[in-house]
Amino acid sequence: MAEYQTSNVDFIIVGQGLAGSLLGWRLLQQGRSVLIVDPCLEQTASRTAAGLINPITGKRLVKTQHIEEYLPAATKLYGELSVFFSDQFWNDMEQVRLFQSKAECEQWQKRQADPDYKPYLADQFSANSKAYLSNKSSGGFEQKQCGYLDTVLLLDTLREYFQDNGCFIKQHLNIDELTMLESSVQWKNYDAKKVIFCDGFNLQNNHWFSWLPLQPAQGEIFTLQTKKLLPKEIVQFGKWLLPLKNGQFRLGSTWQWDLLDEQPTEKSSLELMQSLKQQFPQLSDARLIEKKVGVRPGTRDKMPFLGSHPYCPNVSVFNGFGSKGALMIPWYSDRFCQYLINLQVLPDFADIKRYTNDCPTR
Ligand SMILES: Cc1cc2nc3c(=O)[nH]c(=O)nc-3n(C[C@H](O)[C@H](O)[C@H](O)COP(=O)(O)OP(=O)(O)OC[C@H]3O[C@@H](n4cnc5c(N)ncnc54)[C@H](O)[C@@H]3O)c2cc1C
Structure with a gap:
């Protein structure tokens, strides 16, 4: 019988999405040993995501909480990774948002007058200043500090x-x-100090942490190709359009809370193509190249799940980054790494201790 030798590692990380990858990277940088286990599926949230970072979101144009911490951490980490691997993962790109209603225009005026929003908002523009807009458009406004992470390139690297x-x-x-x-x-044959679950929306089937209030949301994104003129910037119009190279662009995304499999649906297809036709009729004959589906690991209070199991401290979780993994994971992976190796406290708003009362005792 073959000899069964035990290998010691500091941490076993379950899942190599953005969460497991960036946490694993940080732990290795700190001289810790890790074992990352992942089945390498083609479709996961991280491999589907457009990787957009957008500080001001939603109908009410709200600034993302803690953006002042998240954004510098993201820029720094993606910059360091670019230098280390001599590749470009993060792409700064201008973004505009088109007004969808009079109320949205009024909300923009209010936000623009707020000094807290100044770092993220730029000028208003009218329809005739953008060649790709029809004269029926109400124009919109420019956003600052936006761009996108090439998640597939980063994960493969x-x-x-x-x-x-x-x-x-x-x-x-x-x-x-x-x-x-x-x-x-x-x-x-591995012996680890801790196992850390970075298993995305699979957390809901994980008996260690299924008591945490995950609110997964499925979504689809299309990649299309056109010979027509594309915007040079990311355009938000209820949906969004992200221009890539060689006439390709990504169009997203949909939200479904009741359907959590990773199959594209006719409903999402109609939703995306109709919104494209309405906003950019000149692009409605663009050729569909790829449909991608994923499930965002959202949470009830929109804050991630970090920490160790209340009754089994060798089991930890680093999950729940919802629709903002590209923005949030760099900052939280640093905090979580410090917690794991230096026993530093986690921020209350992300610590799973906020749900300890919901954890079954057995
Ligand atoms: C349609 C869509 C659009 C999005 N757009 C954006 C965007 O523009 N910007 C942005 O920041 N975020 C976006 N997101 C959200 C982003 O994808 C997530 O926040 C982020 O990718 C979550 O990363 P994760 O590693 O926690 O999860 P995942 O990417 O789901 O990774 C989990 C990994 O764990 C593996 N796994 C699960 N169970 C096991 C097991 N038992 N053993 C081994 N491996 C396991 C899975 O195979 C997977 O590889 C989008 C998501 C979707 C679905």
Whole structure:
């Protein structure tokens, strides 16, 4: 019988989406050993996401909470990764938002007068200043500090790095195969101080953390190709259009809370193509290249889930980044890394201690 040798690692990370990847990267940078386990599926939230970062969102044009912390952390981390791997993951890009109603225009005027919003809002424009707008458009306003993360490029690059460093296994981790010991966790021939679940919306089926109030939302994004003139900037118009290279652009996204599989639907297709036709009739004959579907790991209070299981401290969670993973994960991965290695406290608003009362005792 073959000798069964145990390998010691500091942390087993379950899932190599943006959460598991950036946390794994930070832990390795701090000299910790990790084992990342992921089945390498083609469609996941992180591989579907457009990676947009947009500080002002929603009908009421609200500034994202903690944006002053999140944004510099994201810019810094994506910049460091670009230097390390000599590749460009983050793309600064101008963004405009088109007025959809009179109320939205009034809301913009209110926000524009607010000094807190000044770093993120620029000038108003009329329809005739943009060649791609029809004269029926009410115009819109420019947004600052926007852009997008090439999530697939970043995940593929990090996966290769983890593989080259012997800390990646392509596999679905069966939770029942974990054995909890007094101060460690065993999985197959690995012995780790902790297992950390970065398993996206699968958290809802994870008996360690299924008591956390996850609110997953499925969504679709299309990639299309056209020979017509495309905007040079990201355009928000209820949906959004993200111009890429060579006449390609991405169009998104849809939201469905009752349907959580990863199959494209006719309903989403109609929704996206109708909105394109309405806002950009000149692009309605664009050729569809790819449909992508994913499930956003949203949470009830819109704050992520960070921390260790109340009754089993060797089991932790780093999840719940909803629709803003590209913006939020860089800052939270730093905080979580400090918590794991230096026992620094987590921010109350993200610590799963806020739900301890909901955790079953057995
Ligand atoms: C349509 C859509 C559009 C989006 N647009 C944007 C956007 O523009 N900007 C933005 O910032 N965010 C966007 N998001 C949200 C973003 O995708 C998420 O916030 C982020 O990707 C979450 O990353 P994650 O690693 O937590 O989850 P995931 O990407 O879901 O990763 C979880 C990983 O865990 C793996 N896994 C699960 N269970 C196991 C197991 N038992 N064993 C091993 N591996 C396991 C999965 O296979 C997966 O690889 C969008 C999401 C969708 C669906």
